[in-house]
Structures are given as C-alpha cells and as structure tokens.
Amino acid sequence: MLSTKVLAPSKQFARSLASLGGVRSKHTVPDLPYDYSELEPVISAKIMQLHHDKHHATYVANLNVAEEKLAEAQAKNDVSAQVALQAALRFNGGGHVNHSIFWQNLIGEKNGGGQLHDGALKTAIEQQFGSLQKLSASVNGKTAGIMGSGWGWLTLNGATGKLDVITTANQDMPSSVGHVPLLGIDAWEHAYYLDYNNVKVDYFKNIWRVINWKDVAKRYDDAVATYNASKN
Template sequence: MFAIARNSVRPAAARYSALAAAARFKHTLPELPYAYDALEPHISKEIMTLHHQKHHQTYVNGLNAAEESYASSKSTKEQIALQSALKFNGGGHINHSLFWKNLAPANGDGGKLGDGPLKKAIERDFGSVDAFKKKFNATTAAIQGSGWGWLGFNPTTEKLEVVTTANQDPLISHVPIIGVDIWEHAFYLQYKNVKPDYLNAIWNVINFKEAEARLVEASK
C-alpha cells in the first residue's frame, strides 16, 4: 500500500512514480502445496477448488484493483475511501495465503503434533493439547458471522493465545501461528451450518510442522 501524500493533490512526478510501481507489481494467486483432493475426507475437493480458485482469486483481483486506484488517486479523500477495500481484499489475500500452508494431507504432515517447541508451548499456556483444541474450537465457533480463529503468539507476553478477527481482518496484535477460516465458503458445502463438525475435522489436516516453524521464528 502506498503512503498517503502530504498534500491533497500529489505532484505529477510522484503520481507517475506510484503508478509505475503499481504496474510493476501485481499480487498473484499462490499455488496450493498439495492437490485439491489431498485433504479429503476432512475437506472436500469441491470446497478446496472453489475456495482457492474462486474466493481467494477474488481477493487477489480486488487487492490489485484497489492498489491501482490508490496509486492513481488525486486526493487524500479518495485514498481514505479506498481503505476498506484495501483492508478487506488485502486481508483476504494475506489470510488465505497463510491458510493454505496451515493445512497438509492427513497421510503426510497433517494432524501430527510431535514433541517439540510448539507442543511444549501449547501445554504451558493451555494445560494440554486437548484443552487448547477445545478452547480454540469454542472461541472460533462463537464468531458471529464471518471471521477467523487464530492461535497467535503474543510478542509482549511471549505466550500463545486464542484470538479471533472479523471478516477478512488480518491478525496484527499477535504473530499468527495457526489460522482457521470460519467463513461459510470454507465448510458449508460439506458441513452445512454445523461449524463444530468442521472445526473438529480440520485438526486432522492442520500442518503443525508449519505452525511450529512460525512459532520458532516468532520466538527469536
């Protein structure tokens, strides 16, 4: 995102520079690190295909369009008007890019939490892995409408905490370790309106190896 200009109308050279930068850089849809059917039976191929190709692609398209409009805007007022589109689509792109890496096939790394820094931290901060999952599921299922459930690392307390964000808001207060999409497009075709069933099933395909790497990096 480009910085808001001091003047309501930026000099022509500055506007041209911003437009040129936007033209050079475009956000793109990241490839999945596994096949669309690799998470079955826990997440269906149909959901993964639509979620990735349609929903995430929409956020990418929206973010590129919003950034182009921001770069070509001629006033602070116009830039302010674009903030919600940048936040929504930018958050959608950030969150989903993280989400795909958060998952792994159950016959691979999915669902396997071995002894190590992540398990030790979860047991320290929640009492047990089962207690953590129970708290995470209850907190995430209670989201009214669309949003995300997170296991986040609090850099101030240096502890893991379960937090939520609304809509496509990215997690800023914590370092995201595990994020679960609770928008209906992530589960409705398979689990209908029974969010607890989706949340119970997803632990079978959570990539704890990836989550542990994030925790180790955040703890440095």
C-alpha cells in the same frame, strides 16, 4: 486536518503484503502445496477448488485494483479517494494474507496432518493450555462464537511473547491487533458449507486432523526469535 496515517496500509499490514509479493507489485494467488483432494474427507476437493480458485482469487483481483487506485490517488494528492480506499485495502489484503497462511497450515492425514511432534511449540502448548486437546477446544469454542464471518487464530502475542487464542472479524488480520498468526481457522461459510451444511462445529472439530503442525511450529520458532530480538 485529516491524519495522513490512514492514507497507506499500516507497517504491519504492509509487511504482511510485502511477504506475498510487495505492496506495489501485482499480487497473485499462491499455488496450493498439494492436490485439491489432499484434505479429504475432512475438506472436499470441490470446496478446496472453489475456495482457492474463486474466493482467494477474488480477494487478489480486488486488492490489485484497490492498490492501483490508491497509487493514482496518491499521485493526484487526492486525500478523499485515498481514505475511501482503506476499507477495500484492508478487506482484500486481509483475505489474501489470511488465505495464504491457511493453505500452508493444512496437510493431508497421510502426509502427517494432525501430528504435533516434540519441540518448542508442543512444550509451549502444554505449558499454557495443558494439552493439544485443550488448545483445540479453546480455539473451537472461540471460533464457533464468531457472529457472522471471520477467523479463529492461534497466535504469538506481540506484547507478551506467549501463545494466545483470538478471533478476527471478516478478513481482519491478527497483525492489526499486534499478534503474529501461527494457525488460522477459516470460519467463513464458503470454507465448510458444501461439506458440513450448517453444522460448522463438526468442521471445526475435524479440521484438526489436517493441521500441518510442521508449518505452525516453524512460524512459532520464527515469531519467538523475532520477539526475543526486539527485546535485546
């Protein structure tokens, strides 16, 4: 008999989607918290507009369609249709969640981009990696090694409560492997090609100039609090 576990998004996946508007409600593309030109010269306004208004919007549109079809299949108790929709839910749902984090992870240099201030996150980075420079080298090295499209991540490992550096393929989310996303680097070509052509290593190097460390630090504090509460 077919397991019903594959007939709906996982709890972690559902929570990620719910935080962006609810699994059964219509998803929308979040507004950018800055102008398209905010991240120049690291990321051009043209890329930001295409990336946000076209690519992210496509994930959202396709996710809404997939969830409508899932609801119809569940109402009809059509198990085969529910199973067939899982790939679309995972891909487009991940694309929506990952990009929604990505926009918040970035900020222009003139507004504090690239500046990691004293605090719990900085202490953890220095204890585990030695320095921010060594952390960025680790993230860039793993992200550059992705075969095809995907993401590089700084996460909180849900099993250990420690910082971790991982990659995910395509639009898979860190939550799918038990990690809490703190900082995501989009390694899809649409994120950099108009500016950097095939020299993606320059994109990976320069993006650290526009990281919104206040956002990453807040995600870290929340993730640590949740982890500690789960152990009590």
